[in-house]
Amino acid sequence: MSPAALPELDPSFFEPAQTARAWPFEEARKIVKRLEKSGKGEALFETGYGPSGLPHIGTFGEVARTTMVRTAFRLLTRDQVPTRLLCFSDDLDGMRKIPDTVPSKEAMEPHLQKPLTSVPDPWTNEYDSFGHHNNAMLRRFLDTFGFDYEFASATDYYRSGKFDHVLRLAAERYDDIMAVMLPTLGAERQATYSPFLPISPISGRVLYVPMKEVNAKDGTVTFTDEDGRDTTVPVTGGNVKMQWKPDFGMRWAALDVDFEMFGKDHQTNQHIYDKICAILGGTPPEHYVFELFLDAEGQKISKSKGNGLTIDEWLTYAPTESLGLYMFQKPRVAKRLHFDVIPRAVDEYANFVSAYERQDATARLENPAFHVHFGNVPKVDMPVTFALLLNLATASNPETPEVMWGYISAYAPGVSAKTHPHLDALVGYAMRYFRDFVAKTYRAPDDVERAALEALSAAFADLPADADNETIQNAALDVARGIERYQDHTKTGPNGGPGVSGDFFQMLYQVLIGQERGPRFGSFAALYGIDNTRRLIADALAGRLMTAQS
Numbered sequence: 001m002s003p004a005a006l007p008e009l010d011p012s013f014f015e016p017a018q019t020a021r022a023w024p025f026e027e028a029r030k031i032v033k034r035l036e037k038s039g040k041g042e043a044l045f046e047t048g049y050g051p052s053g054l055p056h057i058g059t060f061g062e063v064a065r066t067t068m069v070r071t072a073f074r075l076l077t078r079d080q081v082p083t084r085l086l087c088f089s090d091d092l093d094g095m096r097k098i099p100d101t102v103p104s105k106e107a108m109e110p111h112l113q114k115p116l117t118s119v120p121d122p123w124t125n126e127y128d129s130f131g132h133h134n135n136a137m138l139r140r141f142l143d144t145f146g147f148d149y150e151f152a153s154a155t156d157y158y159r160s161g162k163f164d165h166v167l168r169l170a171a172e173r174y175d176d177i178m179a180v181m182l183p184t185l186g187a188e189r190q191a192t193y194s195p196f197l198p199i200s201p202i203s204g205r206v207l208y209v210p211m212k213e214v215n216a217k218d219g220t221v222t223f224t225d226e227d228g229r230d231t232t233v234p235v236t237g238g239n240v241k242m243q244w245k246p247d248f249g250m251r252w253a254a255l256d257v258d259f260e261m262f263g264k265d266h267q268t269n270q271h272i273y274d275k276i277c278a279i280l281g282g283t284p285p286e287h288y289v290f291e292l293f294l295d296a297e298g299q300k301i302s303k304s305k306g307n308g309l310t311i312d313e314w315l316t317y318a319p320t321e322s323l324g325l326y327m328f329q330k331p332r333v334a335k336r337l338h339f340d341v342i343p344r345a346v347d348e349y350a351n352f353v354s355a356y357e358r359q360d361a362t363a364r365l366e367n368p369a370f371h372v373h374f375g376n377v378p379k380v381d382m383p384v385t386f387a388l389l390l391n392l393a394t395a396s397n398p399e400t401p402e403v404m405w406g407y408i409s410a411y412a413p414g415v416s417a418k419t420h421p422h423l424d425a426l427v428g429y430a431m432r433y434f435r436d437f438v439a440k441t442y443r444a445p446d447d448v449e450r451a452a453l454e455a456l457s458a459a460f461a462d463l464p465a466d467a468d469n470e471t472i473q474n475a476a477l478d479v480a481r482g483i484e485r486y487q488d489h490t491k492t493g494p495n496g497g498p499g500v501s502g503d504f505f506q507m508l509y510q511v512l513i514g515q516e517r518g519p520r521f522g523s524f525a526a527l528y529g530i531d532n533t534r535r536l537i538a539d540a541l542a543g544r545l546m547t548a549q550s
Contacts, residue, residue, distance in 0.1 A: 006148040007376050009071070009079055012361050017075035020365040023331065024065075028072035030286045031259050035081065038283065042082045045070050046257045046285070048248075049089045051116055051134035053099045057309050057337060058263070058293050059138060061327040063087060063147055065290065066261060068328060071374040075365075085149040087142065088251065091116045091131035092154040092241045094197075094206030113205040115241075117155040131155070141311045145320055159238030166254040166280050167235045170195065170242070172216040173279050177246055180275045195246040198223050198233055206241065245269055249276025252285055261288035265300075293337040309337055317433040318386075319425060321353075322346045324372035339437050346386040346426070353380045380422050383412045387519040388527055389430035394438055394513050395528055395536060401427050411527045440514030442545045448485050449507055450541060455479045456508075457537045460530050467530060473522025480504040511540050 017025065031043055047062040063085070070083055094113040098105045102122040111119040116131030127133040131153075139151055157163055170177060177195050185193055194211045203226050212230060213222040221240060225231040233239040242250050251257070252273065266273075267289050274284035292300050314323050322345040326335075335341075352369040356377050364370050369377045389404070398404050404427045405417060417424035445453060459475045467475075480486040480500040481493050491499025509518045512533075518524060525533040539545050 006083075007374060009074055009375050011078075013075050013365060013375065014078045016362040016365055017072070020072070020075075020362075022072075022366050022371065024068040024072040024371055025076065025365070027069045027259070027286065027288050028076050031069075031073050032076050034258060034283075034286055040256070040258070042084065043070075043073060043258045044256060045083065045085045046251075046255065046260045047085070047087050048260070048262070049087060049135075049138055050093065051089050051091050051131050051138070052093070052095065053101060053134070057311055057314060057323065060141060060145075060311055060323070061290075061293075061331075062261060063142060063149065064145075064324055064327045065288075065331060066259070067147060067149075067374055068371045069259060069261075069288070071371070075375070085147070086152050086255065086257075087138070087149045088152045088154065089131070089135050089138070090154050090244070090247070091135060092158055092206075092238070093244070095119050095130065113207075115155065115199065115204070115206060117153070118204055141315075145324075154241070155238070158241055161237060163250065163254050164236040166250055167240070167242075168219045169280050170246070170250060171214055171219050171221070171235050174214045174216065176279045177276060180272060180279070181243075181246065184272065193243075194221075194223075195243050196221050196235060196240045197243060198231075198240045199238070200226055201231060201233065202226050245272050246276045248273040249278075249282070249284075250280055252277040253280035253282025256282065257285040259286045259288075261290060263292050264289055265292060288331075290331040291334040294334055295336065295338055309339065313339075314342065317429050317436075318342045318346050319349075319422075319429070321372055322349045325349045325352070325368055328368045328371050339433075342433065343386050343390060346429070350380065350382040350385065353377060354382070381420060382423055382426070383415055383420070384408055384423060384426075384527060385519055385523075386426055386430060388523055389426055390434055390438060391509075391513055391515070391518045391524050392527055393430050393434035394440060394515065395524075395532075398431060401431065404431065407527055407529065407532075410529060438515075441510075442514040442540070443510055444543065444546055445507075445511050445540065448483065449511060452479060452483055452486070452504070452507070453511070453537050453541055455482075457534045460525070460534050460537075463530055465530060467526070469520065469522040469526035471522075472525045472530070473520060476504075476508075476521055476525075512536050512545070514545070 035043060045066050047066050049059055066085060070085055074083060092115045095111060095116055096113065098108045098112070102108055104122065108119070108122060117129045119130035121127040121130055121133045123133060127136060135151070135153065142149060174195070181193060181195060182190050192208070192210045194209070196211060197206050197208060198221060199205070200207050205226070207223065207226070209223050211221050211223055215221070219236060220232050220234050222230055222232045241247065249272070252260070270287060277284045294300060317339070322342065325348060326341065326345045349369070349372065352367055356364055356367050356369045357379065359367060392404060392407055396403060396407065401424070408415060408423070415423070456476060456479045459479050460472070463471060463475060477500050481497060486501050486504040487498040488501040489498045493499050505521050506517060508521055509515045
């Protein structure tokens with residue numbers, strides 16, 4: 001049973017969807033043509049999940065992006081063709097190595113090579129197995145995000161007989177499968193390779209052993225078990241599983257999958273998956289290959305290494321919508337996935353949601369917010385950006401959200417935690433992000449900078465207390481225009497003189513906030529307050545910010 005209801009779609013999008021250019025529509029058109037050719041009355045979307053480690057963001061990304069394509073398909077077909085999304089866990093795989101993330105590697109060693117659903121839960125003992133624990137971690141997040149999906153366990157599918165008819169066919173066409181696989185292997189591997197991996201009746205381990213006999217008539221395989229004796233087991237009922245490459249094609253054939261996306265690391269094997277699927281009587285699904293996520297050092301993210309952001313880590317510092325946006329943008333470009341990308345994703349999401357309100361149906365289909373919310377974009381009023389909140393937290397060192405809200409309410413009268421719950425959530429995220437990641441590196445001003453800061457404080461003293469960000473920004477620009485260091489002669493100021501270099505505002509953030517850069521300074525000063533900003537300048541000139549830092 002699906003954990004969430006499939007959201008309704010606005011019929012006003014049906015017509016403009018036919019010419020929409022966003023990448024989910026381009027992929028969905030391929031599925032429409034596929035079903036027109038086959039006559040099939042339902043579209044099955046699938047995502048695969050390897051529960052060898054705790055779920056990471058890449059796993060979530062597959063489900064989010066697939067749902068984006070599914071939504072586009074529904075619009076193209078005017079929501080007249082039923083769709084399903086199957087989230088499939090390869091939890092019958094053997095535990096080939098012990099992940100770095102488990103609390104005790106020694107306790108796990110006796111369970112190496114056993115199916116993940118036969119390995120004890122190393123964390124809480126709350127779940128039946130290692131695999132059940134990691135599956136639950138995946139489902140928990142997918143449920144909180146509101147995905148409509150069906151969860152499928154390889155263990156359940158193999159053992160319940162759902163794959164039996166295709167597994168029997170694999171035994172009958174064993175030689176055809178081997179003809180596809182053997183040329184892809186080295187000589188040593190060829191000598192022992194089998195697409196069937198028997199599960200030892202003695203030890204319960206998944207065995208990588210050659211088959212001594214494959215009996216197509218009886219649907220059995222014979223192999224040498226760990227005690228040295230020849231053992232015969234049926235290929236059905238969960239007694240064997242297939243090697244991962246043939247397993248891809250087998251699953252596609254068994255379930256009649258119409259669409260599956262996967263990472264670039266699978267691209268070289270795509271033709272193998274497709275050939276196995278065809279051998280087993282299926283039609284390979286439409287594919288979409290996305291680039292892999294990288295960590296802060298540019299290395300591929302690995303579940304077993306735990307070197308990437310987890311789902312929970314992202315959601316500690318930002319709302320789910322920002323994560324959805326990160327998944328939508330440029331899926332075929334390798335992107336670094338680390339904590340520094342979060343603030344930008346939060347503010348970009350807010351900008352897209354704001355623009356959505358002003359767009360017609362055609363433009364909305366190209367807006368990332370449409371795809372992030374799968375066609376149901378909420379109204380979100382965000383009077384303060386996440387970047388501004390981070391700078392406010394840096395300047396004010398708030399102990400509680402109420403301190404932050406004191407500044408916000410003065411800046412935007414009538415705005416409160418009650419009237420703007422999305423902003424209230426961002427306040428909490430900003431405070432956590434600031435405490436955990438924002439390192440202050442103040443520097444002392446030189447003589448030119450001291451004079452500029454003194455002039456800036458004097459200019460601010462002449463402004464009304466309720467001056468808006470534009471007035472404050474212009475006052476700062478007027479100060480900078482008179483200082484040769486900050487004059488940009490490639491630009492023209494309002495009085496015909498030179499414009500202002502960005503070095504001026506970089507100096508302000510370095511000296512006053514301890515950051516290399518920030519949002520528009522006028523916006524920050526308006527939010528923080530003119531008097532507070534002047535006190536900040538005084539502290540910088542007196543060396544108190546440098547003293548506090550040390």
